[in-house]
Amino acid sequence: MEPLFPFLDLKAQFATIRDEVMAAVTRVMESQQFILGKEGEELEGEIAQRVGVSAAVGCASGTDALMLALQALGVGAGDEVIAAPFTFVASAGAIARLGAKPVFVDIQPDTFNLDPNLIERALSGRTRAILPVHLFGLAADLDPILEVAKAHRLPVIEDAAQSIDASYRGSKVGSLGAVGCFSFYPTKNLSGAGEGGLLTTNDPELADRFRVLRDQGSRQRYSYEVLGTNSRLDEIQAAILRVKLRCLDAWTAARRRNAARYAAIFKECGLGDCVKLPVEPPGFFHVYNQFTVRCPERDRLREFLCRRGIPSQTYYPFPLHLQPAFSYLGHRAGEFPEAERASREVLSFPIYPELSAERQTSVGRAIAEFYDKARA
Numbered sequence: 001m002e003p004l005f006p007f008l009d010l011k012a013q014f015a016t017i018r019d020e021v022m023a024a025v026t027r028v029m030e031s032q033q034f035i036l037g038k039e040g041e042e043l044e045g046e047i048a049q050r051v052g053v054s055a056a057v058g059c060a061s062g063t064d065a066l067m068l069a070l071q072a073l074g075v076g077a078g079d080e081v082i083a084a085p086f087t088f089v090a091s092a093g094a095i096a097r098l099g100a101k102p103v104f105v106d107i108q109p110d111t112f113n114l115d116p117n118l119i120e121r122a123l124s125g126r127t128r129a130i131l132p133v134h135l136f137g138l139a140a141d142l143d144p145i146l147e148v149a150k151a152h153r154l155p156v157i158e159d160a161a162q163s164i165d166a167s168y169r170g171s172k173v174g175s176l177g178a179v180g181c182f183s184f185y186p187t188k189n190l191s192g193a194g195e196g197g198l199l200t201t202n203d204p205e206l207a208d209r210f211r212v213l214r215d216q217g218s219r220q221r222y223s224y225e226v227l228g229t230n231s232r233l234d235e236i237q238a239a240i241l242r243v244k245l246r247c248l249d250a251w252t253a254a255r256r257r258n259a260a261r262y263a264a265i266f267k268e269c270g271l272g273d274c275v276k277l278p279v280e281p282p283g284f285f286h287v288y289n290q291f292t293v294r295c296p297e298r299d300r301l302r303e304f305l306c307r308r309g310i311p312s313q314t315y316y317p318f319p320l321h322l323q324p325a326f327s328y329l330g331h332r333a334g335e336f337p338e339a340e341r342a343s344r345e346v347l348s349f350p351i352y353p354e355l356s357a358e359r360q361t362s363v364g365r366a367i368a369e370f371y372d373k374a375r376a
C-alpha cells in the first residue's frame with residue numbers, strides 16, 4: 001500500500017520558507033558568482049560561530065568532508081582508523097578509499113554509538129585516528145573517547161553528518177574533536193537543495209589544509225602544492241542553507257517535541273514493553289535526525305505497518321563489517337554482536353518538524369494493533 005503520508009515531508013518545509021529561499025537563489029543568479037563567493041564565506045562564519053569553533057570550511061558533501069579530514073590529518077595507505085560498524089557507509093568508506101583500514105569497534109546497544117570501553121583494545125601501532133559517528137542526532141560518548149585519543153596522541157574526527165546542533169555536556173558536536181564533518185544532504189536537519197558538506201575545526205593549520213585540499217590542492221591559481229580534489233560548496237547551496245540556518249532552532253525544537261509526543265503516545269497505547277524508545281542520557285542534547293526504536297520483531301512489524309500505509313525506514317539493515325564491499329577485511333557474523341543486533345531490530349518513524357500529532361497517533365495506534373494481534 002502507498003504510504004498515507006511521507007516519511008520526510010520536504011514540501012511541507014519548503015512551503016514555510018518559499019519566499020526567502022527563492023529570494024536567496026535569485027540573489028545568487030543575479031550575482032552570477034557560483035563558486036567560492038560571499039554566500040559560502042558567510043555560511044562558514046555563521047556555522048563556525050554556532051558550533052563554537054574558530055573555522056568552518058564548506059565542501060561538496062559529507063562524504064567529502066570525511067575524506068578531506070582524513071587526508072588533511074595525513075591518513076593513507078597502511079594506516080588504521082577506529083570506526084563504527086553500525087552507521088552509513090561513508091565514514092568507513094572514506095577510510096578505505098584512502099588505502100587505510102577501518103578497524104571496527106562495536107556500539108553501545110542503547111545509544112547505537114561507539115562503545116568507548118572497546119576502543120583501547122582495538123588500537124595498534126598503525127592507528128592514526130578515531131572516527132566516532134553521532135548517529136541519528138545523538139552525540140557519541142565523547143569524553144572517554146577523547147581520553148583514549150589523548151593518551152595515544154590520536155586525533156578524533158567527529159562524523160556529525162546527522163547531528164548538527166546536537167550537544168554533549170554543553171558543547172556542540174563538531175567542536176570537541178580535531179575535526180567535525182557535516183552533511184547537508186536533503187534528509188539532514190539542515191539540508192540544501194542537493195549535495196553539500198562542511199568541516200569544522202579549532203586548528204587554523206587544519207582549516208587551511210581543508211581549503212587547499214578542497215580546491216585541487218591549490219592556494220594560488222595553477223600552482224599545486226599537494227594533490228587535492230574539486231569539493232567546493234556552491235553558492236546556491238550556501239545561500240539556501242543560510243536561509244534554513246535561521247530556522248534550525250525552531251526545527252530542532254519541533255523534532256524534540258515530536259519525540260516527546262511519540263513517547264507519550266506509545267505509552268498511552270501500552271507499547272512500553274514492546275518497543276524500546278531512543279535514549280537521551282543526562283548531559284546529551286538529542287536533535288532527532290531520526291526517531292529510531294528497537295524491537296525484536298522488526299521485520300514483521302514493518303511489513304504490517306507497510307500494509308496499513310504507515311511509513312517507516314530501516315537505518316541500517318546490515319552492519320558495515322558484513323557488507324560485500326568490506327569482505328576483504330575478513331570479518332564474520334558474530335564479531336560485533338551489538339551492531340548486528342541493532343541491524344536486525346531498528347526501525348525509524350517520521351520525525352520531521354512539520355509532522356502533525358494526528359499522524360504520530362496513527363503510527364502509535366498501528367503499532368499497538370500489531371502487538372494486540374500478536375498477543376491474541
Ligand SMILES: Cc1ncc(COP(=O)(O)O)c(C=O)c1O
Pocket residue numbers: 061062063064087088090091133159161162182183184185195196197
Ligand atoms: C553518518 C553519516 N556520515 C556521512 C554521511 C555522508 O554525507 P553525504 O551524503 O553528504 O555525502 C551521511 C549521510 O548521508 C551520514 O548519515
